[in-house]
Every structure is written in C-alpha cells, then in structure tokens.
Amino acid sequence: MYSKRMTLPLTHKQQRIYDFIEEQIERTGLPPTFREIALRFAISVRAVQDHVAALEKKGSVKRAKERARGILIAAHQNSGVKVRLPILGSVPAGRPVEAIAQAEDFLSINEDIAKRANFVLRVKGDSMFPKIEDGDLVLVRSAQTAEDGEIVVAYFQEDGEVTVKKLRKRSRRVYLEAINPAYPPIGEKPFSIVGTVTSLIRPDLS
Amino acid sequence: MYSKRMTLPLTHKQQRIYDFIEEQIERTGLPPTFREIALRFAISVRAVQDHVAALEKKGSVKRAKERARGILIAAHQNSGVKVRLPILGSVPAGRPVEAIAQAEDFLSINEDIAKRANFVLRVKGDSMFPKIEDGDLVLVRSAQTAEDGEIVVAYFQEDGEVTVKKLRKRSRRVYLEAINPAYPPIGEKPFSIVGTVTSLIRPDLS
DNA sequence: ACGTTAGCTATACGGATGTATAGTAAGCGC
DNA sequence: GCGCTTACTATACATCCGTATAGCTAACGT
Numbered sequence: 001m002y003s004k005r006m007t008l009p010l011t012h013k014q015q016r017i018y019d020f021i022e023e024q025i026e027r028t029g030l031p032p033t034f035r036e037i038a039l040r041f042a043i044s045v046r047a048v049q050d051h052v053a054a055l056e057k058k059g060s061v062k063r064a065k066e067r068a069r070g071i072l073i074a075a076h077q078n079s080g081v082k083v084r085l086p087i088l089g090s091v092p093a094g095r096p097v098e099a100i101a102q103a104e105d106f107l108s109i110n111e112d113i114a115k116r117a118n119f120v121l122r123v124k125g126d127s128m129f130p131k132i133e134d135g136d137l138v139l140v141r142s143a144q145t146a147e148d149g150e151i152v153v154a155y156f157q158e159d160g161e162v163t164v165k166k167l168r169k170r171s172r173r174v175y176l177e178a179i180n181p182a183y184p185p186i187g188e189k190p191f192s193i194v195g196t197v198t199s200l201i202r203p204d205l206s
Numbered sequence: 207m208y209s210k211r212m213t214l215p216l217t218h219k220q221q222r223i224y225d226f227i228e229e230q231i232e233r234t235g236l237p238p239t240f241r242e243i244a245l246r247f248a249i250s251v252r253a254v255q256d257h258v259a260a261l262e263k264k265g266s267v268k269r270a271k272e273r274a275r276g277i278l279i280a281a282h283q284n285s286g287v288k289v290r291l292p293i294l295g296s297v298p299a300g301r302p303v304e305a306i307a308q309a310e311d312f313l314s315i316n317e318d319i320a321k322r323a324n325f326v327l328r329v330k331g332d333s334m335f336p337k338i339e340d341g342d343l344v345l346v347r348s349a350q351t352a353e354d355g356e357i358v359v360a361y362f363q364e365d366g367e368v369t370v371k372k373l374r375k376r377s378r379r380v381y382l383e384a385i386n387p388a389y390p391p392i393g394e395k396p397f398s399i400v401g402t403v404t405s406l407i408r409p410d411l412s
Numbered sequence: 413a414c415g416t417t418a419g420c421t422a423t424a425c426g427g428a429t430g431t432a433t434a435g436t437a438a439g440c441g442c
Numbered sequence: 443g444c445g446c447t448t449a450c451t452a453t454a455c456a457t458c459c460g461t462a463t464a465g466c467t468a469a470c471g472t
Contacts, residue, residue, distance in 0.1 A: 011448070029278045030270060031236070033429060047450050049431075054448080064236060068274035068429060068458065072235045109315050113409045130336055131411075138411075151411060202406040203319045205337075205344075205357060217418070239459060253420050255461075260418080274428070274459060413472100420466070429458065436450080442443100 008058040017041065017051045018060055021071055031069045116198045118142040121153060123164055127178040132200060138164060139199040144192070151197040152176075156189050164197060214264040223247065223257045224266055227277055237275045322404045324348045327359060329370055333384040338406060344370060345405040350398070357403040358382075362395050370403060 010018060020040055024032045032040075037048045052071060055061040064070030117139035126134050128151070138153075146152045148169035154176055155162050165176035165186065175187035216224060226246055230238045238246075243254045258277060261267045270276030323345035332340050334357070344359075352358045354375035360382055361368050371382035371392065381393035 013449075028270065029237075029282060030273065030275060033274065034431090035429070043449085044451050045430090046432085046452080050449070064234060066430060066458090067236065068239065069236060070430080076235060113407065197411055200406075200408040200411050201319070202408075205403055205406050219419075240461090241459065249419085250421050251460090252422080252462085256419070272428090272460060276460080415472090416470085418467105418469085420468105422465090423463085425460105425462080427459090427461105429456105431455085431457105433452105433454080435452085437448100438450105439448080440446085442445095 010055070010058060010060060014051055014054055014058075014060075017048070018055055021055075021061065022073055025073065025076075031071045033069055113139070113199055116141045118195065121162075121164065127180050127183045128164055128166075129180045131179050132164065132197075133202065135202075135204065137201040137203065138197045139201070140195040141198050142195045146193055146196050153194040153197065154191040155194050156191050158189055162194065167193070216261070216264060216266065220257055220260055220264075220266075223254070224261055227261075227267065228279055231279065231282075237277045239275055319345070319405055322347045324401065327368075327370065333386050333389045334370055334372075335386045337385050338370060338403075339408065341408075341410065343407040343409065344403045345407070346401040347404050348401045352399055352402050359400040359403065360397040361400050362397050364395055368400065373399070 017037060020037060021032060024030065024036070034045050034048045034052070037052075038045045041048075052061065052063070056063050060074055062072045062074050064072060119140055119142075121138050121140055123132055123136045123138055124134060131151070132138065138151075140153050143152075146167045148167065150167050151164065152167045153162060153164055154167075163176070165178060168175050168177045168185070173187060175185050176191065177185045223243060226243060227238060230236065230242070240251050240254045240258070243258075244251045247254075258267065258269070262269050266280055268278045268280050270278060325346055325348075327344050327346055329338055329342045329344055330340060337357070338344065344357075346359050349358075352373050354373065356373050357370065358373045359368060359370055360373075369382070371384060374381050374383050374391070379393065381391050382397065383391045
C-alpha cells in the first residue's frame with residue numbers, strides 16, 4: 001500500500017509535457033491526444049511520440065496503446081480507486097438511503113478510508129460533543145443493526161427526523177444516547193437504524 | 207457550492223449505459239467511445255448516440271463534442287477539482303516540507319476541504335487527546351508563524367523530531383502545549399513551526 | 413388520429429488519431 | 443569512433459471515431 005513512486009527524473013521538456021497532460025486531465029477530464037500536445041508545444045506529432053515514450057519508460061505515464069487519448073498518469077493508477085460518496089443534508093425528506101439521488105454534494109476520498117462507507121452526513125448540533133462537533137462530516141455504512149456502544153445514524157419514523165447518536169443495548173431496553181451530558185437519552189420515540197458511523201472528517205479544526 | 211444535482215430519472219437501459227460509462231472511467235481512466243458502448247450492449251452505434259444524447263439531456267453526462275471519448279460524468283465536473291496531498295510519515299528524516307518526495311501515500315480529497323493544506327501527517331501518540339487521536343490524519347498548511355492557541359506542526363532542530371502541539375504565546379515565552387494533561391508543556395528545546403493544522407480525518411472512529 | 417419518447421438498424425462521410433518510415437542534429441560517456 | 447539519449451521534421455496510412463441520413467417498431471398521453 002505504501003508503494004514509493006519510482007519515477008526517474010525527467011528532463012525539462014519532458015516535465016513540461018507531463019505537466020500539460022496532467023493539467024488537461026484535471027481541466028477537461030480527458031487526456032490530450034498526441035496532436036493536441038504537438039499543437040501546444042508547436043512541435044511535430046512524431047516528436048510527441050518520442051516524449052511520451054520517454055515518459056512511459058521513466059514510469060511517469062501509462063499507455064492504453066492504440067486507443068484515442070490513451071495517455072494516463074501513472075500515479076493515478078496505483079493510488080487505488082477513488083471513491084465518491086454522496087453528502088446528504090442533515091434533514092433529508094425521507095430515509096437518507098433513499099435520498100441519495102438528491103445528494104447535496106460529493107466527497108472524493110481514498111478507497112481505504114471510504115471502503116466501508118456508503119454515504120456521508122454533515123452533522124449539525126453539539127449533542128455528540130466532544131467526539132463529533134458541529135459541521136463535521138461523518139462517513140456512514142448502511143446497516144439495519146448495530147452493537148452496544150456504536151455510533152449510529154438513527155431515523156425516527158414518527159417525524160422523519162435523522163440523528164447521530166450512540167446506541168445503547170441494555171438487557172431489556174435499546175435506546176439512543178448523546179455523548180454531551182446536556183442532552184438526555186432518547187428511549188420513547190421509535191426509531192430504526194440507518195447505518196453506523198465509521199470515519200470522521202473535521203473540515204475546520206479550530 | 208451545495209448545488210443540487212437535478213438529474214432526471216433514467217430508464218433502465220439508460221442507467222445501464224450510464225453505469226458502464228462510469229465503470230470504464232473508473233477502471234481504465236478513459237471514458238468509452240460510442241463504438242465501445244455499442245459493442246458492450248450489442249447495439250448499433252447510432253442507438254448509442256441516442257442513449258448518450260438522452261443522458262446529456264437529463265443532465266447525467268456532459269459532452270466534449272466532436273472529441274474522441276468526449277463523454278464525461280456530469281457529477282465529476284461540478285464537484286470541484288480533486289486535490290492530491292502527500293501523506294508523510296510521522297518520523298520524517300528531515301523537515302517534512304523537504305520530505306514530500308518520499309511521501310508514503312497520497313490522499314485524494316475535495317478541494318474545498320484541502321484547499322488550504324499542503325500535506326498530510328499521520329499522527330502517532332495521544333498527546334493531543336481527545337482533540338487528535340492516535341492514527342488520525344491531519345491536514346497541514348505550511349507556515350512559519352502561527353497565533354496563540356493554534357495547533358501546529360513543530361520541528362525540533364536538535365534531533366530532527368516532528369510533533370503536533372498547541373502553540374502558546376505568552377508575553378515573554380513561546381512554548382508548545384499538549385492537550386492531554388499527562389504530557390508536560392515543552393519550553394526548553396528550540397523549535398520552528400512547520401505549519402498549522404487546518405483539518406482532521408479520523409479513519410477509524412471507535 | 414396524432415405527437416412524443418424510447419429504442420433500434422444499416423450505412424456512410426470526413427476528419428481525428430495512433431503508429432510507422434526515414435531521416436537530421438546535438439550532446440555525453442568510454 | 444561508437445553507441446546511446448534527447449529532440450526534432452516531414453510524410454504517410456489504416457483505422458478509429460463522432461456525426462449524420464433515412465429509416466423502423468412499440469408504448470403512452472391527449
């Protein structure tokens with residue numbers, strides 16, 4: 001997993017061409033064609049072939065040969081698949097799992113962090129302080145059940161509200177508990193578990 | 207920023223084609239050509255044109271017209287540029303900013319979260335508990351100075367060690383403070399500030 | 413009945429595109 | 443001198459590829 005990039009040093013011209021390829025992918029979503037590179041640097045197509053071949057030999061790019069726009073950044077390949085998770089609002093109309101189509105935004109994050117998660121919730125309020133703060137993003141794995149002590153996303157059928165709380169399972173009772181002692185436990189309102197919180201992102205650490 | 211995706215509902219066939227496009231981009235790094243889609247579903251190229259036109263009309267994909275492989279997932283476009291930050295080990299040989307070339311791994315995350323950060327550190331130890339826990343990833347913005355109360359990455363010239371602590375500026379003294387009261391403040395060893403911690407990621411919330 | 417949408421075929425055009433052949437020129441190490 | 447690398451031109455070629463023309467069937471709503 002912690003594979004070192006072993007890209008041999010590039011010449012100035014090779015670096016400029018590599019940067020252009022990277023920038024084009026970033027900007028347009030598509031790698032450039034050989035001719036687009038040739039046009040950009042005002043050189044012949046054949047010269048670009050040589051440059052790209054050099055970049056491939058040095059391990060900076062990978063080729064999808066004989067395919068249009070088949071120049072790929074090597075670092076993009078071995079860094080694992082990026083996962084895009086939908087960020088749901090804190091007050092979805094229905095059950096969050098059904099509201100994914102109306103996602104507010106998407107979070108892109110490495111697979112190893114997000115692999116167990118299905119969606120992301122932006123948390124409002126301080127009921128889980130200090131573990132979870134207002135504005136935090138929590139990665140949620142969809143689940144119908146959870147163990148005692150796990151932090152879960154719960155859905156109240158009554159009013160359609162969604163909340164993040166710690167699940168408590170006692171001999172006879174199952175209830176939700178806030179970490180912040182200012183909030184009382186919730187035991188009366190019927191709820192169902194939507195998922196368990198696996199990871200946390202605090203965008204603004206104060 | 208929180209632009210709602212207004213993607214109209216897709217038919218079954220359209221969804222299957224959309225999924226194929228997404229999967230190809232994920233797997234090969236390149237969007238498929240019209241002919242590749244046609245081959246996959248054993249239909250004519252013209253039929254694919256109609257399907258892709260429908261996907262574009264419904265807002266699911268964007269087109270780079272008249273360009274090879276010019277089918278782009280709409281959600282990838284408006285979600286901002288993805289930023290790749292180097293993850294540095296917790297015990298870099300020199301100053302972390304100089305150790306970026308030996309990055310262990312890379313973290314891909316949305317621009318709005320990472321925009322102010324230059325690199326990522328994996329934190330070891332519990333000196334900043336409960337704000338920062340063992341194994342957390344902190345996003346760091348390179349800086350030579352910081353204000354009182356900010357969480358900073360400090361570098362001890364003496365032994366080359368790097369640590370994450372809260373910066374304290376008193377009338378005459380500048381020192382580092384752990385949040386965990388079990389750790390005493392550090393005031394003697396000379397240090398320099400490498401950067402300030404802007405965001406936090408807790409991969410495994412227990 | 414009529415228009416609209418979904419879904420499809422067969423075929424064609426022209427430019428885009430990767431690849432290749434055959435060179436030229438300059439610099440470096442041995 | 444020789445081999446190697448870097449960097450480049452001009453030109454050619456087959457096929458890839460987006461686009462387009464001209465149709466077709468079926469389902470649904472008004």
